[in-house]
Amino acid sequence: xxxxxxxxxxxxxxxxxxxxxxxxxxxxxxxxxxxxxxxxxxxxxxxxxxxxxxxxxxxxxxxxxxxxxxxxxxxxxxxxxxxxxxxxxxxxxxxxxxxxxxxxxxxxxxxxxxxxxxxxxxx
Numbered sequence: 001x002x003x004x005x006x007x008x009x010x011x012x013x014x015x016x017x018x019x020x021x022x023x024x025x026x027x028x029x030x031x032x033x034x035x036x037x038x039x040x041x042x043x044x045x046x047x048x049x050x051x052x053x054x055x056x057x058x059x060x061x062x063x064x065x066x067x068x069x070x071x072x073x074x075x076x077x078x079x080x081x082x083x084x085x086x087x088x089x090x091x092x093x094x095x096x097x098x099x100x101x102x103x104x105x106x107x108x109x110x111x112x113x114x115x116x117x118x119x120x121x122x123x
Contacts, residue, residue, distance in 0.1 A: 001056065005038070006039075029055040031052065034050075034053065068095050069095070076096075077095075
């Protein structure tokens with residue numbers, strides 16, 4: 001459920017999905033951590049940038065997703081926010097599994113190597 005200034009900011013492409021995740025509460029699905037920048041021409045009716053938003057899903061979709069999320073280590077994450085041909089804002093969500101600790105160590109090593117290579121190139 002979006003406010004009027006939020007849809008205008010989405011059309012301008014001022015959205016950050018980086019830290020977003022979905023959770024369930026009282027049989028409803030909410031998304032949290034999505035940052036929709038305040039609309040430039042918005043007045044006192046402007047929206048809060050990092051508020052939680054309710055996802056409009058069918059009851060069958062909610063129950064199916066909630067059953068998947070209850071499995072160990074799975075979470076719902078937003079992958080894409082777009083405007084469809086009818087002009088409606090749609091959020092594409094996916095079920096993801098968190099990284100294990102050994103996977104994180106490999107990622108940190110790769111980051112360190114890239115950082116060192118960039119320092120060598122700049123010198």
